[in-house]
Amino acid sequence: MAYSLASKMNYCQLPALSASAVRARLCWSFLFASHIRRNAHSRTCWPCPATRSREGPTMAADTQDTTMRISQQRFKLRVWITSRLWAQVMLGMVLGFGLGLLLSESAGLILPETAEVVGHWLALPGRIFLALIAMVLVPLIFSSIVKGLSGAGSGDELRSVGLRLAAFILATTTVAATIGVALAQWLRPGVGLAGFSQGPSAPSLPSQTGDIPDLPAPAPQVSVPDMIVQILPTNPTASIVQGDMLAIVVLALLVGVSVTQLQPGRAQPFLALMDALLSISMNIVKWAMFLAPFAVFGLMAQLVMRMGFETMIGISGYVGTVLLGLAVLLCLYLLIAILFARITPLRFVQAAGSNLLLAFSTSSSSAVMPVTIQSARELGVPENIANLVVPLGATMNMAGTALYQAVAILFLAQLAAVELTSVQIAVVVGTLVASSIGAPGTPGVSIAILVSVATNMGIPVAGMVIILGVDRLLDMCRTAVNVTGDLVAAVLLRSVGRDPAQSA
Numbered sequence: 001m002a003y004s005l006a007s008k009m010n011y012c013q014l015p016a017l018s019a020s021a022v023r024a025r026l027c028w029s030f031l032f033a034s035h036i037r038r039n040a041h042s043r044t045c046w047p048c049p050a051t052r053s054r055e056g057p058t059m060a061a062d063t064q065d066t067t068m069r070i071s072q073q074r075f076k077l078r079v080w081i082t083s084r085l086w087a088q089v090m091l092g093m094v095l096g097f098g099l100g101l102l103l104s105e106s107a108g109l110i111l112p113e114t115a116e117v118v119g120h121w122l123a124l125p126g127r128i129f130l131a132l133i134a135m136v137l138v139p140l141i142f143s144s145i146v147k148g149l150s151g152a153g154s155g156d157e158l159r160s161v162g163l164r165l166a167a168f169i170l171a172t173t174t175v176a177a178t179i180g181v182a183l184a185q186w187l188r189p190g191v192g193l194a195g196f197s198q199g200p201s202a203p204s205l206p207s208q209t210g211d212i213p214d215l216p217a218p219a220p221q222v223s224v225p226d227m228i229v230q231i232l233p234t235n236p237t238a239s240i241v242q243g244d245m246l247a248i249v250v251l252a253l254l255v256g257v258s259v260t261q262l263q264p265g266r267a268q269p270f271l272a273l274m275d276a277l278l279s280i281s282m283n284i285v286k287w288a289m290f291l292a293p294f295a296v297f298g299l300m301a302q303l304v305m306r307m308g309f310e311t312m313i314g315i316s317g318y319v320g321t322v323l324l325g326l327a328v329l330l331c332l333y334l335l336i337a338i339l340f341a342r343i344t345p346l347r348f349v350q351a352a353g354s355n356l357l358l359a360f361s362t363s364s365s366s367a368v369m370p371v372t373i374q375s376a377r378e379l380g381v382p383e384n385i386a387n388l389v390v391p392l393g394a395t396m397n398m399a400g401t402a403l404y405q406a407v408a409i410l411f412l413a414q415l416a417a418v419e420l421t422s423v424q425i426a427v428v429v430g431t432l433v434a435s436s437i438g439a440p441g442t443p444g445v446s447i448a449i450l451v452s453v454a455t456n457m458g459i460p461v462a463g464m465v466i467i468l469g470v471d472r473l474l475d476m477c478r479t480a481v482n483v484t485g486d487l488v489a490a491v492l493l494r495s496v497g498r499d500p501a502q503s504a
């Protein structure tokens with residue numbers, strides 16, 4: 001740089017100068033260039049009156065310093081986002097919501113047919129993500145439960161974990177259904193809905209279930225003894241092919257308990273196989289997690305494009321009642337974690353924030369089960385307890401679903417001007433609690449149960465067109481609450497198990 005500054009001098013006069021003068025001029029040029037380099041990284045000017053009077057170099061240095069600070073802030077923000085899954089998921093959710101509003105039918109930017117095609121392409125990453133999770137779901141659940149049972153300790157410890165988990169699921173599901181009934185009876189969202197208050201005889205409403213498009217048929221009547229027999233997987237291969245998660249869970253429970261009764265040496269090869277299967281499944285899930293932000297973006301955009309703001313505003317009473325009930329249930333879960341597990345809401349959110357956002361976006365408690373296990377480990381749950389409780393909770397702990405179904409049943413009754421007695425409401429609560437436990441943790445499974453319960457209670461299901469319109473949104477919300485319940489159950493049972501890594 002000194003050479004470049006010296007080259008700008010008038011070297012035509014150099015022959016008239018002495019050698020010492022030339023050396024002095026080059027020396028001063030070198031010192032001035034060194035000062036410029038130092039001043040580029042500092043706000044302090046050279047304490048020379050002549051230099052302080054020159055504002056050019058100082059302004060250039062300040063501008064360069066500001067540019068460097070902005071670049072560093074952008075770099076830190078990029079690193080912060082890329083290192084936190086929940087931040088990526090939240091960003092994808094916000095961007096997907098905005099894009100969905102722009103491409104919705106109410107915006108009028110594109111034709112409805114084009115919007116449908118665009119929506120399918122936007123949802124492609126989400127469908128691939130869910131397909132990858134579904135591909136490893138059966139081996140993941142089976143190996144996780146077997147490993148959890150084999151590492152849970154003695155038979156007394158297994159019995160303690162099982163009884164406490166069953167009591168927690170039964171109690172919270174019953175309380176959730178009761179909360180839904182109480183809010184629906186208090187707010188009565190179906191009474192004041194314009195156009196539907198006269199019941200199913202109104203000319204604008206279809207009168208038969210078959211007139212409603214895409215409405216699942218009611219589940220066939222099954223007696224309690226037959227229901228108990230159907231839980232047992234008489235054909236495990238068929239259960240795996242059909243994706244019957246309850247049968248797979250029962251099979252894993254039987255195999256895991258049987259393993260605990262064998263001598264350690266005889267069961268070791270099988271446990272090594274289960275450990276390898278669990279590691280392989282978790283590795284595939286880790287690969288799938290790279291698609292999670294893109295999956296959330298596409299699924300959210302497609303949802304908003306299909307629903308639009310008008311639909312949500314038109315049935316805000318029903319949606320608000322369900323969301324209020326889920327919020328009450330969520331606060332109840334956090335209160336249980338504070339009182340019995342000594343976990344503050346801040347710590348809970350820090351450990352499970354990305355997990356809950358992912359559950360909200362995918363609408364599947366089974367799909368986020370590996371992330372739920374990791375969140376439970378971050379909350380101090382031993383590995384064997386997390387591997388046992390979380391898969392069972394993802395299959396059986398559906399308190400949020402029971403609350404949603406209770407509100408929906410009374411909403412349908414209010415639409416049709418059907419008043420249910422106290423005995424009928426109690427039967428509805430008991431039926432929903434029994435049907436929610438064991439329902440698969442995949443999107444849309446609660447609709448068939450809802451139709452079946454409504455039909456059995458003599459409630460017309462013509463208003464299902466409204467429930468179907470917002471089921472996806474409410475399914476996302478109740479899935480996040482269900483996953484919260486799984487984590488709370490795990491932290492409540494963490495004192496029962498021993499971490500093998502710690503005990504070794």
